Amino acid sequence: EAQVTQNPRYLITVTGKKLTVTCSQNMNHEYMSWYRQDPGLGLRQIYYSMNVEVTDKGDVPEGYKVSRKEKRNFPLILESPSPNQTSLYFCASSSELGGGAHGYTFGSGTRLTVV
Amino acid sequence: QQPVQSPQAVILREGEDAVINCSSSKALYSVHWYRQKHGEAPIFLMILLKGGEQKGHDKISASFNEKKQQSSLYLTASQLSYSGTYFCGSHNTDKLIFGTGTRLQVFP
Numbered sequence: 001e002a003q004v005t006q007n008p009r010y011l012i013t014v015t016g017k018k019l020t021v022t023c024s025q026n027m028n029h030e031y032m033s034w035y036r037q038d039p040g041l042g043l044r045q046i047y048y049s050m051n052v053e054v055t056d057k058g059d060v061p062e063g064y065k066v067s068r069k070e071k072r073n074f075p076l077i078l079e080s081p082s083p084n085q086t087s088l089y090f091c092a093s094s095s096e097l098g099g100g101a102h103g104y105t106f107g108s109g110t111r112l113t114v115v
Numbered sequence: 116q117q118p119v120q121s122p123q124a125v126i127l128r129e130g131e132d133a134v135i136n137c138s139s140s141k142a143l144y145s146v147h148w149y150r151q152k153h154g155e156a157p158i159f160l161m162i163l164l165k166g167g168e169q170k171g172h173d174k175i176s177a178s179f180n181e182k183k184q185q186s187s188l189y190l191t192a193s194q195l196s197y198s199g200t201y202f203c204g205s206h207n208t209d210k211l212i213f214g215t216g217t218r219l220q221v222f223p
Contacts, residue, residue, distance in 0.1 A: 033211070042117060042202065043157070043213040058210065090156060098206045103147050103159030 002027045006091050006107035013081055013114055021076045021110045023091035031094045032074040033058070033104070034066065036087040043090065049074055050097060081114045088112075116140050118205045118214035127193045127221045135188040135217045137203030146179050146186040147204035147211065150197075157202060160188075193221045 004025045013019055025032065033048035035058075045058030049068040063085055065077040074093075078085060088111050092104040118139040125133050137146065145164045149157040161170050166181025174191040190197055198221045203214040 035213075040215075042216045045210060045212065048210070059212070098145050099147055099159075099162055099204070099211060101162065103149070103162055104157075104204075104211065105159070106156035108156050109154075 002105065004091055004093050004105050004107040006089075006110050009108060009110060011110060011112050013112070015082055015114055016080050019078050019081060019112075021078075021089060021091075021112070023074045023076065023107055024072050025074075025091075025093040025105070026072065027093060027095070027105065028071065029093035029095050029105075030071070031097055032068065033092045033094075034064070034074070034076050035090045035092065036060065036085075037090060037109075038087050046076070046089075081112075083114045086112060086114050117212060118203055120201075120203060120214040120217045122217060123215070124218045125220070127219065129195060129221055129223055130192050131221075133190045133193060133219060135190075135201050135203075135219070137186045137188070137205070137214050139184045139205045141184070141205070141207055143179075143181060143184055143186075143205050143207060145206045146177075147206065148177055148186075148188050149202045149204065149213075150199045151202065152199045190219070193219075195221050195223065197221050 007022045034046040035043040044060045047066040049055045091107040094104045121136045148160040151157040163179035169178045177188045179186045201217045204211045
């Protein structure tokens, strides 16, 4: 089944403790992206990648890092999480930059709470 | 800048129609529409690539007015399963930027 897999689904952590949210897709998509979703603010892009070793900042990149060493994986790293990073996070992938005929495929989401 | 969607929320009875609008301050290369059920991932509905294009499947369709930098989503004879939050996504250059969202609730 074609899908984007995110782990974990839920995570509670303490301020300052480094964490990684994994994202993997099995569709051979070149384009991958991370979004955070907060009430009233919709989906805001954190980082995106157009191909292996090519990443760029989205609209809200502060406090986050990403890497794209393999085409299928695009982990999101929070080096020193803070409470304002408490949010619902989505990874998405697409065959084309603009989404193409099939749009973006989203993972199931990771609900992160930083205390 | 995020595209602005209107209305912010819609409440319908089954069988009623609704229109959701998406307006961008920047030129649009394409427009996406997604639906998200509470606590779930957004699901792709359709993409409109050209100005003047109209698309649809089942009883959900959309139009794209490139000149006005607007798109509209039309839900006809709504069903309970249509409930959720609808997002438009505007694509320009290398980003897909999502709109503010419209929450749709359909009651029996």
